[in-house]
Amino acid sequence: MIAFKLALRNLWKNRRRSLATLIAIALGFAAINLFAGYIHNSYNGLRLGSIYGEGLGHLTIARKGFFEQGSLKPEQFLFSETELARLTQVLGAEAGVQVVSPRLSASGLVSNGKLSTIFIAEGEDPALANRIWRRGMGRPKLDPAQPGAGLVSRVLAERLGVKAGGNLVTLSNTLEGQINALDLDVLRVWDTGTAATNDKSLRLPLSYVQKLLDTRGASRVVVLLDEDADADAARAVLAPRLAAAGFEVDIKTWVELSNYYRQVKRLFDLIFAFLFVIVFVVVLMSIINTLSMSVMERVREIGTLRALGMQRWAVVRIFAAEGSLLGLLGSLGGVVLTLLVKLLITLGHVSYTPPSSSSPVPLSISVLPSMLGVTLLVLCLVATLAACWPARRAAHIEIVDALGHV
Amino acid sequence: MALIELQDVRKTYRLGSTDVPALRGVSLAIGRGEFTALWGPSGSGKSSLLNLIGLVDRPSAGRVRIDGRDTGGLGDAARARLRNRAIGFVFQGFNLIAVLSALENVMLPLIIRGESHSRAHLLASQRLAEVGLADFARHRPDQLSGGQRQRVAIARALVTDPLLVVADEPTANLDARTGQQVIELMQALNRSHGVTFLFSTHDPRLATYMQRVIRLADGALHDAPDGIPLPQGVAA
Ligand SMILES: Nc1ncnc2c1ncn2[C@@H]1O[C@H](COP(=O)(O)OP(=O)(O)O)[C@@H](O)[C@H]1O
Numbered sequence A: 001m002i003a004f005k006l007a008l009r010n011l012w013k014n015r016r017r018s019l020a021t022l023i024a025i026a027l028g029f030a031a032i033n034l035f036a037g038y039i040h041n042s043y044n045g046l047r048l049g050s051i052y053g054e055g056l057g058h059l060t061i062a063r064k065g066f067f068e069q070g071s072l073k074p075e076q077f078l079f080s081e082t083e084l085a086r087l088t089q090v091l092g093a094e095a096g097v098q099v100v101s102p103r104l105s106a107s108g109l110v111s112n113g114k115l116s117t118i119f120i121a122e123g124e125d126p127a128l129a130n131r132i133w134r135r136g137m138g139r140p141k142l143d144p145a146q147p148g149a150g151l152v153s154r155v156l157a158e159r160l161g162v163k164a165g166g167n168l169v170t171l172s173n174t175l176e177g178q179i180n181a182l183d184l185d186v187l188r189v190w191d192t193g194t195a196a197t198n199d200k201s202l203r204l205p206l207s208y209v210q211k212l213l214d215t216r217g218a219s220r221v222v223v224l225l226d227e228d229a230d231a232d233a234a235r236a237v238l239a240p241r242l243a244a245a246g247f248e249v250d251i252k253t254w255v256e257l258s259n260y261y262r263q264v265k266r267l268f269d270l271i272f273a274f275l276f277v278i279v280f281v282v283v284l285m286s287i288i289n290t291l292s293m294s295v296m297e298r299v300r301e302i303g304t305l306r307a308l309g310m311q312r313w314a315v316v317r318i319f320a321a322e323g324s325l326l327g328l329l330g331s332l333g334g335v336v337l338t339l340l341v342k343l344l345i346t347l348g349h350v351s352y353t354p355p356s357s358s359s360p361v362p363l364s365i366s367v368l369p370s371m372l373g374v375t376l377l378v379l380c381l382v383a384t385l386a387a388c389w390p391a392r393r394a395a396h397i398e399i400v401d402a403l404g405h406v
Numbered sequence B: 001m002a003l004i005e006l007q008d009v010r011k012t013y014r015l016g017s018t019d020v021p022a023l024r025g026v027s028l029a030i031g032r033g034e035f036t037a038l039w040g041p042s043g044s045g046k047s048s049l050l051n052l053i054g055l056v057d058r059p060s061a062g063r064v065r066i067d068g069r070d071t072g073g074l075g076d077a078a079r080a081r082l083r084n085r086a087i088g089f090v091f092q093g094f095n096l097i098a099v100l101s102a103l104e105n106v107m108l109p110l111i112i113r114g115e116s117h118s119r120a121h122l123l124a125s126q127r128l129a130e131v132g133l134a135d136f137a138r139h140r141p142d143q144l145s146g147g148q149r150q151r152v153a154i155a156r157a158l159v160t161d162p163l164l165v166v167a168d169e170p171t172a173n174l175d176a177r178t179g180q181q182v183i184e185l186m187q188a189l190n191r192s193h194g195v196t197f198l199f200s201t202h203d204p205r206l207a208t209y210m211q212r213v214i215r216l217a218d219g220a221l222h223d224a225p226d227g228i229p230l231p232q233g234v235a236a
């Protein structure tokens, strides 16, 4: 207790210096937590965008080997109609499974009568697909009542000169290898969000694609779970169930299928680690600096305490206490600062334009209690350990030298 | 048995590449309850000797016995414990802890020892009252005069009931009258409680208070009457 009493009073005595250190710690603390809050929200937005906006659901199930070779030999990896029914039945019986939606992709040529160009199409059951949907996620619905109508990506529509209500013809090889053509009504034009797909994507009813490829099967089954479900955990549960039911499948999570999410997350995680290291070093250096000054000023006091019988470790404890108090108070200041900035951002309706977007969105930052707690613990620990270095020096000053010191 | 016993104690400081001999073979004994002055000019080795007796420094050669126990083999932690239990310190510069009140300063040796706060508070209050500073318990050192600070230091030195109080030039930073009062206080405590005091000085005005004088010159004892002149009124 004497250690904390001495530490607290000396911090107060040198309050100007202490304040400078506390501000450095608080700023670092707030930077970490505000950035963590920002990327947390970004991750969440990207997650919902992948699951609902891209329609990846939480899990995608396909026959073993499909994810490696499925595009070369699609016919070898199809689930038959009866298999799909059984998959739907087995998966539907699991707790937490919301939607089980078969998918089938196709590619070929799409024509307006004069002009033809290539397309990549994703076929899904309109009624099921519409249940994997979120407002504002840029994924328009299909119409279950119009099995011959599909969505055309914006650049493709412009190239073919069609609008909603227009007509096109799709041309593809059936799985057997015969040429097949079908009329397509343009239900809506939509933006895929990426230039790479905006000039060739179609979203079609599953039955349409099945007719085009002349099959009753599907290549994949997308599973939507409860919104916040852990996809990895769900996979661990579902994989043995499907194996037991006789299916040899590979299961991928939405994270594994979303390159964009993984790239953004890798970048943000790197920036966060970098920021954390900087704050770590700043706190370390400012504590060492402050405590070294403190030790130098108090050499005679240290000599006196040692003469009065204080052990070396108890001297270390005095300065370690000073370090941990700086860490604690600085972190508490950081909590206040974090909440304050968050409040200002909320009240000020601050918006910005993220790299992936063309229009400004509100800057949203969540303050994460767990992150606050972890940062507080880490910074207190850093501060205490940083203090131990000058403190050890203090403890090893010879008493006689210290007493002679003016 | 003598409380303090020194046998041929030597102390040599290294200053760069040269050896500075500060004590050149000192042997002496101090008994319980004595009130002893260490007398000698500046540089004669008084501080060096008191540091060895106070166990804050180790001799280059020779033995320092406290209460019959040789301190040569004691490790750092054991010496700290022994200092805390057996020795009180009064410094020339008072050496009070600036951020602690008078009372907290007096409590300090007991807190270091691990005494409970309430017991330390009680004993320290008593000591502070004995040196006449009961009303100044809550004052910080910088709110006290030099004489008051030294009285706080004396209370702090006595609070553990030590075998010996070591005081290195306790009056050097005080004016003559205050210095006298501080020595008088030490003398009174010596008489009333039987506390053993060993203090160094080169102030001749304190001659009248010296019960026993150990004369030191150039790192050696001078018991010969034709050694350094004693202050007037002191019998050799
Ligand atoms: N730490 C030290 N390093 C080198 N020489 C020292 C040191 N302390 C004391 N001395 C020398 O030892 C001698 C005795 O010093 P000291 O014990 O302080 O005498 P006094 O207290 O009587 O003035 C002096 O010559 C002094 O210069």
Ligand SMILES: [Mg+2]
Pocket (backbone or CB within 6 Å): B046, B047, B048, B168, B169
């Ligand atoms: Mg001296």
